[in-house]
Amino acid sequence: MRNKLLALSLGVSFMALTGCQDGSATTGTKTETQEKDIFVGKPMSMEYEEEITKLISQMTLEEKAGMLHGTSMFATSGVPRLGIPELTMADGPLGIREEISRDSWAPAGWDNDFATYLPAGAGLSATWNPELAHTFGSVIGAEARERNKDVLLAPAFNIIRTPLGGRTYEYFSEDPFLNTQITVPYIVGVQEHDVAACIKHYAVNNQETNRGTVDVQMDERTLREIYLPAFEAAITDAHAYSVMGAYNRFRGDYLNENEYMLQNVLRDEWGFKGIVISDWAAIHSTVKALKAGADVEMGTPGPFNEFYFADPLIAAVKSGELAEEEVDKHVRRVLRLMYNIKSIDSTGRAKGARNTEEHFQEAYNIASESVVLLKNDKNVLPLNLEGVKSIAVIGDNATKKNALGGFGAGVKTKREVTPLEGLQNRLPESVKINHAQGYLERYSKTERAKFGDITLDGPVTIDELDPKLLEEAVNAAKNSDVAIIFAGSNRDYETEASDRASLDLPFGQQELIEKVMQANPNTIVVLIAGAPFDIEDISQKSSTLVWSWFNGSEGGNALADVLLGTVNPSGKLPWTMPKKLEDSPAHATNSFPGGETATYDEGILVGYRWFDTKNVEPLYPFGYGLSYTDFEFSNARLDKKEAYAGDETIQVSVDVKNTGDFDGKEVVQLYVSKLDSKVERAAQELKGFKKATVAKGATKTVTIDVPVKELAYYNMENNNWTVEPGTYTLKLGNSSRNILQEVTVQVK
Ligand code: BGC
Secondary structure (H helix, E strand, O other): OOOOOHHHHOOOOEEOOOOOOOOOOOOOEEOOOOOOOOOOOOOOOOOOHHHHHHHHHOOOHHHHHHOOEEEEOOEEOOEHHHOEOOEEEEOOOOOOOOOEOOOOOOEOOOOOOOOOOOOOHHHHHHOOOHHHHHHHHHHHHHHHHHOOOOEEOOOEOOOOOOOOOOOOOOOOOOOHHHHHHHHHHHHHHHHOOOOEEEEEEEOOOOOOOOOOOOEEEOOHHHHHHHHOHHHHHHHHOOOOOEEEEOOOEEOOEEHHHOHHHHHHHHHHHOOOOOEEEEOOOOOOOOHHHHHHOOOEEOOOOOOHHHOOOOHHHHHHHHOOOOOHHHHHHHHHHHHHHHHHOOOOOOOOOOOOOOOOHHHHHHHHHHHHHHOEEEEEOOOOOOOOOOOOOEEEEEOHHHOOOOOOOOOOOOOOOOOOOOHHHHHHHHOOOOOEEEEEOOOOOOEOHHHHHHHOOOEOOOOOOOOOOOHHHHHHHHHHHHOOOEEEEEEEOOOOOOOOOOOOOOOOOOOOHHHHHHHHHHHOOOEEEEEEOOOOOOOHHHHHHOOEEEEEOOOOOOHHHHHHHHHHOOOOOOOOOOOOEOOOHHHOHHHHOOOOOOOOEEEOOOOOOOOHHHHHHOOOOOOEOOOOOEOOOOEEEEEEEEOOOOOEOOOOEEEEEEEEEEOOOOOEEEEEEEEEEOOOOOOOOOOOEEEEEEEEEEOOOOEEEEEEEEEHHHHOEEEOOOOEEEOOOEEEEEEEEOOOOOEEEEEEEEEO
16 A cells, blocks of 8 residues: 555654663664664565476376365475475464474474463554564564474464453554554564565454354455555565465455455555465365465364365366366465575575564563553552562562463573563562562453363352452551552463453452552552453552553563663553443444444444443553653744645654653654544544654653655545545544644645
8 A cells, every 4th residue: 555664754854762671761762774674574585486387287187286274283284206395384473382293283392392482462563663573473483493493473463452352462553553553563573584474464453253254244444444455565565475264254265265355455556575474274265265265274173185275176177067276276376485584595584583582672671661550659669679678579460470371482591581580580688578469360260261270160260269268368468568469361261263252350359459558558560461451440440550461581680670770761642441241342332242233333443432432431442551751842844835746755753851860761643533534434544653762861862754645534435545625633642632732734
């Protein structure tokens, strides 16, 4: 569509934004010439086509079919006699998944498949730092390569349409622009290591309920403005080499049989040259799927020869139902990908690296910029240790590990620093830690299939606290100078394949938090989760509230550093925290989860677009997050006075002054409003942002580029993007609800 990304990384001197362990100002300014453009990937090279033709001409039909379907859980067959290796794949978003058996979902039982556990998607996007997204991609790409994987089944970036979504923790955002800014550099980072990113799940796969069958319906404008931008940029800007076709249907057809999505949009419009890999067991036909544009069928345990793209494909060719040229077309794409990642001729292929100290450090850097300070009314944070002799550390999440858990891909890691360990690592020995578990993670018997051993045996309900644990927790709080509760959820509770039933905090935590707060007025509540919860009551009652994520190998150290002030928090919510579920658009319109069909009745008003347009007060708005310092914005200005033409870029500058006592990082967010539009518009839309490091007392000018074409809406009358001429308001703030400066621009 629009080459929106390039402009953002050019044209301004660029601060090195990677996190500093000491939370201080950045380590240096890179000049434009040194700066690699993390928003531009390497297009697929077409220089191997002749060699590919030669190879295909020597292959039997059976060999071709072997390359188009899984012949083990995470690989397709190669053709050894022609020097074609298997195509190997690995999940996934949190780091390189442990090796899975070739013919079942059971772990293969290797002892050398450990990997760095990286912060889950929501944590990465909460950094609002594309540079860190590139770092993330680069780390996971290097680890994939070192494990001999060709395709990384990531990033996963479906739009967060409902806060209940089981995979919200894994995805990035409710906003297409933020989504794009995290997705593109991530892919660029992965593919620098000669590993293909497999972007997922294409597309409109926004719920787990009925995910294998649900038929999603929405108008074209909603599709184009909300659900496709990050996928499009992933292809046209990052040049992702593979795409995962989702489980669900769209406008009647399964995504892997959807000619409109796979051929018209992906290949014809966006110029995709790579391969479409099905989600596991998401293919439902042979001829229809192949003709629509699916290339490789992956699935759950065999018999692999019974897959649609295995024996049935061979039979379809033999019976004349499918032309062999059609098969060749798909094989060609697979071979093209293999040449591009140098898996066929491996001369000069990247070697990768795994579990290095550098990778753990990068995981730390990401985690430390992701933590969101929600409330700090009494300035309890950063914790002043003067006079503090003891700290109560309460809650199952103080020790809960999240690298593995739930249904779906996790990481087997040698390092996962828990919050308790982080505090032990960082607190001086003079401070005694009084640890109490507080609550138990437990599930009802009916959920045993999902949660295995951590189910209840007794007559209590999942929300009842264990009286003994409660007493211990209250005593620990009473007998300590400060109490920190680590609550929230975990990756057993938030999981692929099911959406949550409600936003309630599970396991009786609400009661526990209240009792601990009563026992000790100096209580800090830290919520660790990947998706919104109903925390309105807790938020009213507590003065100090911190939000953290399933935050990778170094998550506990990063969190401790934020609490103790060595890192000044700079994370911002990548989605809206509603006061109650019914306020969220998919629920307000009663269109989640649908039945056989899910019609997205809120249309383009997803996330904050709904809250702002309908004047619904969120609990914490999109883009929100406090700092230990304060920032003032002033002097918002444009680069010119005259009206802008459609091909121009608007440059907006604002001075950001750090008026507090700490060095810090602030995310300058730019929202656009068009009041007198002739079409329905959201009250405002994010169209730019930049994270800036500003030393205490200093002022920094932040410049954000907004290509005028970014202001377009998708016009269903001519199926194209239209920029309306007239006046636009550009609003600069540090959350969607805290706009500090405004400028108006004229567009010709
Ligand atoms: C998930 C994918 C994942 C695949 C292989 C599916 O259940 O939806 O995201 O890559 O399994 O593990």
